[in-house]
Amino acid sequence: MVTPVRVVIALCLVAPFVAMLWVSSYAKADPAFIGIPFFYWYQMLWVLISTVLTMIAYQLWQRDQRGRKAAKALQEGASR
Template sequence: MAQDPGRTGQPRNRQWLWLLILPWIGVVWVPFYNKIEPTLWGFPFFYWYQLLWVLISAVITALVYTKTKALPSRRAGQGGAR
């Protein structure tokens, strides 16, 4: 019988998922970054702040993924196909 790929190991700490709310808060709170100054390489703050959150979100998502993915089961290699 084939194993369900979602249940192959032990689930890890799910509290890391709360980090995913940080990019949402940083981008949804528009009055905070709705300004021109300071500029960075000629780009207004409004644009480079959003671009910075794209990079931060990618790092946070990778971190949360690695911290929450299931650990490999010790018996995953045993049994084999019949």
């Protein structure tokens, strides 16, 4: 079942792949950051961004699963 929360989870997990596969967007040397060419520091920045997005996706997934279990328990209790 597709829910808004699951769409956000999917976007969080897909965004790093799209960013890294779109090479032409970062295949350049400028702007440099503390002497490191853009090509390298952009990819390293995405390591951190990917970590944060994965943590957000995990937390949303856990919250979604807890909500589903609670709804299922209520539904089973009401049907008895």
